[in-house]
Amino acid sequence: MLAHGGRHAGLGPGRHGGALSNVTSAEEFIEFAAAASPRLRRAAFLLCGDWYIAEDLAQTTLTKVFGSWRRISQQEAAGAYATRTLVNTYLADRRRKRVAEVLTDTLPERPAEAQAPELRMVVLGALATLPPRARAVVVLRYWADMSVEQVADLLGCSPGNVKSQSARALDKLRPLLGDVAAGPGSPGQPGQQQVETERA
Secondary structure, three states: OHHHHHHHHHHHHHHHHHHHHHHHHHHHHHHHHHHHHHHHHHHHHHHHOOHHHHHHHHHHHHHHHHHOHHHOOOHHHHHHHHHHHHHHHHHHHHHHOOOOOOOOOOOOOOOOOOOOHHHHHHHHHHHOOOOHHHHHHHHHHHHOOOOHHHHHHHHOOOHHHHHHHHHHHHHHHHHHHOHHHHOOOOOOOOOHHHHHHHOO
């Protein structure tokens, strides 16, 4: 009896606990994915300028995050991991498609917010002139509102490299954006004070 009970005490609860852990982990990921998906899609759209590709990038990112979910200990860490995965997926995709980037002159099929569509297209058109890595720096700095150090850590480069890429990108964007870039800072765009800070 004692041996029989001990055997079940060692196997039964362990198996049950493992299954319960897997269910909880899956539920946590579903909750995270539901909350993170809109942000990932918007970031992907700013990176690539195409809603269909953005959807694919976001889905690929979440698939990769799910594969590593058990190793991610906190939801804050999951958000940073997802952003890093999204940017790396985008850059890898651009390296595979080393061809001239095509800029569309049409509005995205699903406008995100009720902001001026003309401004949105001006910003997207300007971003499309940047190399993929510089575009990622601008999106992470001025849309995701990440610090220079955070962007450097995510891209695996030095803070100085982020600053120089950001400054060169802003120099290129300013003539294309006109008064938008010099304004007080519309959502997702640097104001003049922030632009000057990048040169420090």
